[in-house]
Amino acid sequence: xxxxxxxxxxxxxxxxxxxxxxxxxxxxxxxxxxxxxxxxxxxxxxxxxxxxxxxxxxxxxxxxxxxxxxxxxxxxxxxxxxxxxxxxxxxxxxxxxxxxxxxxxxxxxxxxxxxxxxxxxxxxxxxxxxxxxxxxxxxxxxxxxxxxxxxxxxxxxxxxxxxxxxxxxxxxxxxxxxxxxxxxxxxxxxxxxxxxxxxxxxxxxxxxxxxxxxxxxxxxxxxxxxxxxxxxxxxxxxxxxxxxxxxxxxxxxxxxxxxxxxxx
Numbered sequence: 649x650x651x652x653x654x655x656x657x658x659x660x661x662x663x664x665x666x667x668x669x670x671x672x673x674x675x676x677x678x679x680x681x682x683x684x685x686x687x688x689x690x691x692x693x694x695x696x697x698x699x700x701x702x703x704x705x706x707x708x709x710x711x712x713x714x715x716x717x718x719x720x721x722x723x724x725x726x727x728x729x730x731x732x733x734x735x736x737x738x739x740x741x742x743x744x745x746x747x748x749x750x751x752x753x754x755x756x757x758x759x760x761x762x763x764x765x766x767x768x769x770x771x772x773x774x775x776x777x778x779x780x781x782x783x784x785x786x787x788x789x790x791x792x793x794x795x796x797x798x799x800x801x802x803x804x805x806x807x808x809x810x811x812x813x814x815x816x817x818x819x820x821x822x823x824x825x826x827x828x829x830x831x832x833x834x835x836x837x838x839x840x841x842x843x844x845x846x847x848x849x850x851x852x853x854x855x856x857x858x859x860x861x862x863x864x865x866x867x868x869x870x871x872x873x874x875x876x877x878x879x880x881x882x883x884x885x886x887x888x889x890x891x892x893x894x895x896x897x898x899x900x901x902x903x904x905x906x907x908x909x910x911x912x
Contacts, residue, residue, distance in 0.1 A: 680905040681856055682845055686837025687899075690829040691892040694817035697797055701804060702741075702786035702811045710745070710781050717743065717783040720808030727807040728789065731800050737790040748780040786813075819893055829897035830860065837901040845905055853906030861898040 703720040707713035728738060789804075791797050801815075819825065841852055 688832030700814040
């Protein structure tokens, strides 16, 4: 009986080897293929620029703050009109006003001393106090005459703009540039696959799959050059050239192989 049990156990150990493939390359019937990655970059000269800028005013009273803000905004709009910037190229946000508040605390908290029972200020509650006001208004301005961009930018600062949050060079041909970059990326992937397969004596038979990488760590194709200035008064001495916009594309392609025969 024991011999029979041992024989049965020995046969059981052999079953997985006979029921499954003995070698790793026999585990799949997938056709031979090659996976490649293709990238391309297309550069184009921008034809307009968007400036996102604003006016910020501070004053001790609400009336003083609003008056300063209105005066700055009026000068900015007058300058844009004199610069022949169409009204439809200017977008003005709503005016926002908020108080500047300072917290005053009791004597014990200020001095970091433990509260005293005989100290009349020790239990004094915090009392917020308004010390002034701040008013903000932001503009989005489209400039199509790039040769006048730097002069207009400096003129805006002189007119009263004191915060510049973005300068973005754009092109109206962005869609065409995206398509061209995508086509170049696919072409690069095919040429890479042909070179690699040819070295092994194989040929590309067909495309199994293709995927565009929309977020691959590179600069998104819809973005252009950007500039950010927190102190625009200093920016009047800077030279801001349009340069070129970089439009990039990236794809992953899997090709099926035919006539596979390894070279000696």
